[in-house]
Amino acid sequence: MENRDDSIEDNTIYESETPSGLNDLQVSEKNKKLEEEEDKEEEELSVERIFEHKKLPTWQEQLTVRAFVVAFFLSVPFSFIVMKLILTVGIIPALNVSAGLLGFFFVKTWTKFLEKTGWLKQPFTRQENTVIQTCVVASYGITFSAKRFNVMLLGGFGNYIFGMSDAVAKQTPNYDSPLDVKNPQIGWMIGYLFLVSFVGLFSVVPLRKIMIIDYKLTYPSGTATAHLINSFHTPKGAKLARTQVNTLGTFFTFSFLWGFFQWFFTGGNGCGFGNFPTFGLEAYANTFYFDFSVIYVGVGMICPHIVNVSVLVGGIISWGILWPLIGMKKGEWYPANLSSTSINGLQGYRVFITLAMVLGDGLYNFAKVMSRMLINLSQEIRDKRNGILPVADSDSSASLLPSYDDERRTKLFLRDQIPTWFALGGYIILAIISIITLPFIFPPLKWYYILVIYIFAPIIAFCNAYGCGLTDWNQIKTYGTLAIFIISAWAGSSHGGGVLAGLAAGGVLMNPVSTASELLQDFKTGYLTLASPRAMFVSQVIGTAMGCVIGPCVFWVFYKAFGDLGLPGSQYSAPYAMVFRSMAILGVEGISALPQHCLQFCLAFFVASILVNAIRDTVGKKWANYIPIPMAMAIPFYIGSYFTIDMFLGGLILLVWQKVNKAKADLYGPAVASGLICGDGIWTLPSSMLALARVTPPICMKFLSSSTNVRVDAFLASA
Template sequence: MSSGFRHWIREYKSKWLPSYSESALVEFSFPAILIGLLIGCLLCFTNLYFGLQTGFISMMSLQSALIGFLVSQMLPTPLTPQELILVQTTATATGTMPLAAGFVGIIPALGLIDKERDGSPPVHLTWIAGIGWSCAVAFFGVFLSPPIRKQVIIEEELAFPSGTATAQLISVLHKLPPPDTSLRRRNGYQSVEDQDFEEDDHPVRETTPLRDPEVTPTAGWHELLWSFVASSLLTLAAYFFPVIFAIPIFGNYLAREWAWSFTPSLSYVGQGIIMGFPTTLSMNVGMFVGWGLLSPIAKISGWAPGPVGDMTSGSRGWILWVSLAIMCADSLVSLLPVAWEFVVDAARRIKHGSLSSPVEGKEDGEIESADRLVPRRWVIIGWCASVLAGIVLVWIVFGHEGIRPAATFAGYVIGGLLSVLAVRALGETDINPVSGLGKISQLFFAWIQPGNIVANIIAGGVAEAGAQQAGDLMQDLKTGHLCGASPRAQFYGQLIGSVVSIFVTTTAYSLYTRVYPIPGPSFPAPTAYVWLSFARLLRDGQLPENSYVFMVVFAIIFALVSAVKFYAAKKQLWWAKWIPSGVAFAIGFLNTPSFSIARLIGGILEHIFHKRYARSGGDIRLIVIASGFVLGEGVTSVVSLILKTCGVGVFSCWGCGQSGICGGCSA
């Protein structure tokens, strides 16, 4: 870290924070926590809804900052930039629990276990058991973040593009001097360097107090409101008339026999905007290869004789294995350079006599005072307590037929080590490879506790939880570092968000399972089949007919593609972003075409806005609109759930019968 940047941060804090030694408590405010929890609960329902539908969830830290800023403008005293960071940190911790606790993959996978085939009965968690499981995995990843922060953010200065983009956005919203960073701009967001700031040798505003920041107008409320309403009304209309979300634009035959329909969901359009054009393009190329080429080949050749959409005997279940091979190959190749750098760095530190101090040639660049950092004893005691409580809770929830306590401890240790790789991978590539890391843990447990499907899936879930939390929460710490926020205040927000989300996520999932079959037509939970299929493969080694040939071929192809993509990104070559993403390509296999096409529309819109309107601020408004689209359907899904619970069904199934497909109403 340059001395100039450290000087800028210290000067920034001394002039913007009234009492530096007490600033952690100043930043930790009740309004910020409350707003963060409200936004996080909305994101929690939204992520659970979309996660069970498509396997995709979003961290939404940038969107949380936007919404938090708009909400705070209605308060008598608007939130400061540091409080706004606390908002998005709390919202992120609350909103990502559906993935961290495995409610979009692990828990549905346990319910799919077959007694005759797998040797264990299916596991269906009650509400109280779901609370216990969530408590077991909700915190140890949070305690992993503070000790890793100094290494990856202060010393190595990893990019963390999403966290940096959020810091840039907060600077724009509050008209602050931009963070000192030369990172590439995030898709769909205008770099702060393009804004009209005045150049100054000392870019610190001396006269603006902490609680009276200069802010932009609240015009974003209009975009957020109308996009939210539009998405909500369309979702509600699709509940009463299911054909709206199952339009056979390619003809009734392709819709009925080959699952080629279109879901004109504004939320998927919004997700496409957030994901960006290169990612959605990769996803749709994967969709075409999987559903347009491999699915017909498997069906016509008799390798998958069942209905196309069947995950057991149909071509959807057959191409699932190819998708799994692609994800594993991509994740492995992406992690190898990160793991190698980690080993080399550790060896260098050992050579210089300390694993905790910087290597020779680097100085300790910590810019925070001790009262603003998370004490080391908190981390040690908290991590040990969370692991010990987790071992006990997992044993209580799953019993002797599940995973042994010693094996659970091994799962936490493996998960902790893999979390370091997740943080580094996310910091360098902006992709948290939690799926691949979970598979690595499953590989270990095929040896630690062989033949036990339940233990294998649980072990993967523990590793995924730690990697997801430690990685994604590090993005928030990067944002806080660039904007001068207190790491301790963010740590409080993470813990509070995790506690609240345990109950919100478990309750929401319990409500969904009472009304809808999961997996089922409305919520296919595709990642559940990925977890279970890999566990079965490790147990008995059986693959669908001739799938291994395509798995090997596609694994080799995307191992090479991933290597080229990593090299191009490392060299900062302009064409790196256009190399297909293996994970996005594989998700195109997992989801039916109806989901991917709408996301491509959003990606195209993002590309057009970024090219034509970015310099006029249109990209920031586009993010607001996309957030409204996503939140609209996510929130309205709760209304649909209540209607379904009260016995209010669809008004008409017209159109579904004519096309021979169902919009997912399960009527």
């Protein structure tokens, strides 16, 4: 009311200076009018007052056939997109905006058509939009899992599953025995994902009220998605969504046609625009070049600027300085006759130093999130004992009163309860089935390893979900790494096959823990859009089931279409497959697996990763934006620097756009980036089909030095 009093006082003074003046009745009427205007402004700020005139569908009505049809058809292309990204550079941006925009566009188009024909039985609601969003993200989320920027696969196709394969095992000769190798097959991959992906959905259901209502965790990704969906279903938001979809479609078409055009020039190894020596042949040899791949330009436009700078700095440190220096020690630190893919040579330094940086960053952030979680949790307990609401503001007693939005959302969120006995019973039954059947798929993975994992999984799921609700950081890679180390050492020391057991155990832990966090993100989205928790749970289950089938099938297309999958330097090098396999080898063999002097380098980069993170947190947010992120820096250490140029260019384009017109850049930047990513990613589908059909591009465009070109011309002349 402080602003209201100021307004009244200002008006009174102003009006007393007018020649005519105002009597008390007129002043009273003016004040009343001001109060009504302020009340109206307050109502406009209330999201639920905008929708209160609309009928709220039941949880069964929110689960429509059209929603799941649209979700399925969106899940397939999105799975191709993220599969291409994870098998090339391992970085996946958040595609929720794309999924939300396209889901809204397709269903809105469908319902418009039915409305004109008179066949529309049920209007398109924000609750149904939430179901589509949840189902799509759950489906292609089996292919990957991310917060901020992603370097992981939930389904394991780019790390622990492909890390079991013979293609990756051949790069580690000591661990290519049958006990430590399992090549991908559609059958066992689908069965494995069905066994491990649903358990986590049941582990956190009893915690939904505590996390969202009692502790009021923000779950930033879930909250952002809810705001996006709510805005779509207002007149202004729907109009903006249509223009964003048009923008996405324009750049999607450009990106797809550009990928199609480039294909004609790739008729051989090292051919095409992707091998253009932008900065010269010497820089090209050290992976510094722009490869004309708009998909990474789009990734750079979505990722924060500091991420783009971090990967570029990491590429300069590794491929510009470190690897050339270590390469000069060939024959001294490691045998000179080793192949370029051998982990006992230069490749070993790349893998293990990358692993050290990933572990340092992961463990630091794990400790930070855990400490923050414990502090917040203890504060919540103290507040409850003192009868203080978790969101209470000691400076304002009015903040203790729940808003209209909070009251309505809480009431509806608690209405459709999911019974605790159902959640606990489902978890126990699915865990028992997994314990019995998984050893048949992975013989070295004994039943008691799985039992131990499932005993601790709910505790880890709670920690991860709580930390994710506070910071939006999914720390699943840290938990997975610990599981791989522990189970590899346990299995390797007694039964053999420790590498395979460790990799499989990492998936057994990571899948349920990560799906649990994603489900709570969806519950938060549903809470803010008035979607029923039951509808959220069912759509998550259906989306997960879709992903368990779509993900392996999409990976199988890549596996069969591209024969060099997993080889260093190839288009689809699957960088984290070797990193995860190296984790398991380290668990079995210890530091004896490291090349000469590699341990010292690993310790130095491990400590440096922790120190850089600590400095970032110490100097404050303003200066932290100028300090690189170790996790992002680690990515090019193994796979090269070519994509860092693309990402940096994407970030630079967005930065210039923001300087010229920040409002338009913020509104349409994600749509442009999504179009670039989706178009190039979807081109992978027809290019895979052409590769499977053994159709070879007609032209090979290759770049040679002038001296090499002279020798080639002489050879051709004499032939």
